[in-house]
Amino acid sequence: MNPSQIHNPWRAQLQYHSSIDSTNRLAKDLARAGAPEGTVLLADRQSAGRGRLGRSFYSPEGRGIYLSLILRPNLPVTQLMHLTCAAGVALRQAVYDVTGLHGGLKWINDLVLDKRKVAGILVEQGLVPGTDRVDWAVVGIGINCYHQKEDFPPELREVAASLSMAGARSFTRTQLINALLERLHQVLSSPASTVMDAYRRHCITLGQRVQLLGTEPVEVGTALDVDDQGALLVQTRQGTVTVRAGEVSVRGLYGYIS
């Protein structure tokens, strides 16, 4: 990766680290200290890459893209799931631009190719004290670019893949980061309804039988739709349940997808 060839469309600072614990951790510290919208943190390796619901994100050196973007959206926190959806739409489009691969979005935050996860998104936020308004948000994106199957730890080999494994045409991480920042900048300034329509079109969870993990007992149902806030509507025996990110995760009945 060549940081000097990366263009930040926000024209804010772009920091590159050859190794870091987590770009989201650093981005949150900088956001709390007042860093402006559009600040980008990039790393070649993360020793403690983080995923949703307390999971980790495997981030080996030289193989992936580990990027965090600081935003200052003037939104109530209830609308933040929309930001994850917008990032998913931008990520999917950037991957197509650079690799020619058409990924699907597994609700809410995974980019999937050939039924395996190739990228994930973690949005974290801080509120204006005493309000429900977002002071800052960090959009963290991790993309598996060049891994081969044996590069993944055994427990990830059946559920994760890289863009190379999925048949991407030859690309550099610099090209993909530039496309990603460009698409994020474009999608984040598009009307919410356009973004959510694109999200629904590419959401591979819709129509699937899913389990809601994190409910007690685990509930099973059919994913019907994604509402305008980004919540998943699931038809269960008890009726339609509205599932918000951060509360539960969704699994296919027989594995990661289906």
Ligand code: BTN
């Ligand atoms: C997930 O799969 O649940 C989300 C993964 C998000 C990973 C990215 S990599 C860059 C940024 N820094 C982190 O620690 N996590 C995000």
